[in-house]
Amino acid sequence: MTDILGPLMFVGALLLIFTGYPVAFSLAGTGLLFAVIGGALGEFDWILFSALPNRTFGIMSNYVLLAIPFFILMGTILQRSGLAEDLLETFGILFGRLRGGLAIGVILVGTLLAAATGVVGATVVSMGMISLPIMLRYGYSPALSTGVIAASGTLGQVIPPSVVLIVLGDQLGVSVGNLFLGSLVPGLALSSMYLLYVVVVAIFQPKSAPALHDEMLDISKAQLALRVFKVMLPPLALILIVLGSIFAGIATPTEAGAMGVIGALVLAALNRRLTLKTLFQALDATVELTTMVIVLLLGATLFSLVFRGVGGDAAVEHLLTNLPGGVVSFLLFVNLLVFFLGFFLDYFEIVFIIVPLMAPIALNFGFDLVWFGVMLGVNLQTSFLTPPFGFSLFYLRGVAPPDIPTTSIYRGVIPFICIQSIGLLLLILFPQIVTWASVG
Numbered sequence: 221m222t223d224i225l226g227p228l229m230f231v232g233a234l235l236l237i238f239t240g241y242p243v244a245f246s247l248a249g250t251g252l253l254f255a256v257i258g259g260a261l262g263e264f265d266w267i268l269f270s271a272l273p274n275r276t277f278g279i280m281s282n283y284v285l286l287a288i289p290f291f292i293l294m295g296t297i298l299q300r301s302g303l304a305e306d307l308l309e310t311f312g313i314l315f316g317r318l319r320g321g322l323a324i325g326v327i328l329v330g331t332l333l334a335a336a337t338g339v340v341g342a343t344v345v346s347m348g349m350i351s352l353p354i355m356l357r358y359g360y361s362p363a364l365s366t367g368v369i370a371a372s373g374t375l376g377q378v379i380p381p382s383v384v385l386i387v388l389g390d391q392l393g394v395s396v397g398n399l400f401l402g403s404l405v406p407g408l409a410l411s412s413m414y415l416l417y418v419v420v421v422a423i424f425q426p427k428s429a430p431a432l433h434d435e436m437l438d439i440s441k442a443q444l445a446l447r448v449f450k451v452m453l454p455p456l457a458l459i460l461i462v463l464g465s466i467f468a469g470i471a472t473p474t475e476a477g478a479m480g481v482i483g484a485l486v487l488a489a490l491n492r493r494l495t496l497k498t499l500f501q502a503l504d505a506t507v508e509l510t511t512m513v514i515v516l517l518l519g520a521t522l523f524s525l526v527f528r529g530v531g532g533d534a535a536v537e538h539l540l541t542n543l544p545g546g547v548v549s550f551l552l553f554v555n556l557l558v559f560f561l562g563f564f565l566d567y568f569e570i571v572f573i574i575v576p577l578m579a580p581i582a583l584n585f586g587f588d589l590v591w592f593g594v595m596l597g598v599n600l601q602t603s604f605l606t607p608p609f610g611f612s613l614f615y616l617r618g619v620a621p622p623d624i625p626t627t628s629i630y631r632g633v634i635p636f637i638c639i640q641s642i643g644l645l646l647l648i649l650f651p652q653i654v655t656w657a658s659v660g
Contacts, residue, residue: 225263226532229254233523233573243569244512244519251519251526258530268529275521279514283474284390289510290477291381294462294484296502298336301488303455304346307332310451312354313439320422320429322355323368324415330372331411334379335463336455340604344373344612348619361428362624364421367632370605370612371414371639377567377601379407380463381480384567384600386473387513388593391575395590396473397466402654403594406647410598413639454490458483513568520572533577540581547585551648554578555599562603566611570600591654595647602640605633 229250236246258264279285311325318324326347333343347369355365377384380400389396422429439447462480465471471479488494527533543549554574561570575596582592604612607630616629647653 225254225258225261225530226527226535229523229527229530229532230536237569238564243565244515247516247519247523247573251523254530255526258526263531264526264529268525272522272525275525276518279517279521282390283472284386284396285514285517287381287386287396287472287474287477288383288513289506290474290481291383291386292509293502293506294477294480295336295376296342296505297481297484297488297494297498298455298458299333299342299346300498300502301484301491301493303336303487304329304333304343305350306451307455308347308350310447312351313444314448316432318422319426319431320418321431322351322358322360323364323418323422323429326351326355326368327372327411327414327418330369330375331379331408332452332455332459334375334407335381335459340373340376340612341615343376344370344615345619347373348616352616352620356621356624358432359427359430361425362628363632364418364428365632366616366620366624366629367634367636368414368418370610370616370629370633371636372411373612373615374601374604375407375411377604378403378410378594378597380404380466381473381477382597383513384571385593385597387568387571388575388597391571392579392589392593394593397469398590399593399597400463400473401467402590403597405653405656406594406598406643409646409653410601410640410643413643414636417635417639454487458487516568516572520576523573524576527577533580536577537581537584540578541584550581550585554582555595555644555648558596558599559602559606562600562610563606564609565603567600567603570603571596588651588655591647591651594654595644598640598644598647602637602644605637605640607633 232254233247233250236250237243241249255264255266255269259266307329308325311329312322315321315325315328330343330347333346352365352369356362376382380403382400382403385399385403386396389399418429458480461483462476465479466473466476485494488498540550540553543553545552558570558574561574565573579589579592583589604610607613610633613626613629613633617626620629
């Protein structure tokens with residue numbers, strides 16, 4: 221009976237989640253229900269619940285998780301200080317003379333915002349509100365325009381400082397700093413592949429990505445150089461301070477996040493955009509998202525405690541370690557499962573459900589858990605783009621003009637999902653893309 225309870229519990233939790241019930245309560249409720257069932261059948265020992273208070277206290281006192289509100293607050297302050305607007309306007313002028321130049325500018329801004337803020341939703345909304353009307357006005361294809369904006373906004377999932385990588389580091393039990401360092405090359409490689417795709421489209425379908433006329437870019441080279449310097453210097457300095465201090469071993473991710481908040485406040489003040497309203501809005505968004513993550517983690521903790529108590533972890537390990545094909549089958553199964561769940565669930569929910577089950581098996585297969593975490597991060601990035609419930613699609617749909625059909629947005633992201641899949645395959649075939657950075 222033990223072999224059945226674990227899989228039934230997992231399926232039951234997914235079914236409850238798919239009904240639309242909040243994930244944290246679905247996990248906790250499923251855990252309590254199967255604790256009762258397992259206890260009645262003699263398959264669950266109630267004494268295991270005595271570990272729950274210690275686990276809860278461990279979550280609330282986890283120093284690594286403290287980095288989450290810091291990075292969220294830093295990113296939210298920067299977004300509300302007009303960083304995205306300044307960058308998009310400047311890069312539009314800088315690359316507008318080239319075919320595909322506006323799309324190139326959006327991708328580069330998305331990359332910079334990913335490294336400076338890591339907030340996907342705000343990035344997509346900002347770029348959708350500012351760049352999308354301009355791109356459409358000057359003849360860009362609706363599919364290309366929406367695809368570029370949605371995909372570029374998701375780079376914050378992989379390029380550090382990513383909140384997802386912080387949660388993955390906690391769940392995998394590996395250094396968040398090593399995850400940040402290991403994900404840097406894959407994130408920048410994805411950005412480069414986006415750029416290459418835009419260049420190819422601009423060459424073979426020039427009507428889909430036309431250049432702007434010179435009269436639309438009436439600014440001298442000296443003025444443009446000064447503007448680029450003034451707009452680029454603040455975010456690059458902040459990136460250097462935050463990521464540089466982590467990579468150099470000077471600060472932990474939590475300490476670097478705290479420094480990032482101070483830096484974001486200084487930049488907002490220098491731009492004369494730091495108001496009490498802005499600060500309270502940033503704090504409100506930070507509290508809301510952080511609370512969601514912690515409540516999810518508490519629900520997942522109860523679920524995993526009961527799941528292990530009824531022998532579910534042993535059943536899953538036995539199933540996956542005995543798949544025909546061994547390591548290859550395991551990687552295929554994990555990636556397909558994460559990709560499929562990305563159609564319906566938020567990335568945090570996927571991390572808290574899947575990673576505790578898969579991490580021990582990955583370790584038994586001899587995988588580097590830093591590489592495994594980055595691989596999951598790249599795969600989770602696609603969850604923002606996969607129809608029908610990709611969050612980037614919802615964000616963009618909310619700010620896109622009414623005459624842009626949802627089907628155009630879906631068509632626009634398909635090439636970028638394919639690009640991400642190619643990037644994921646390269647990451648699996650050449651793990652050195654990540655492991656070169658391992659420092660322990």
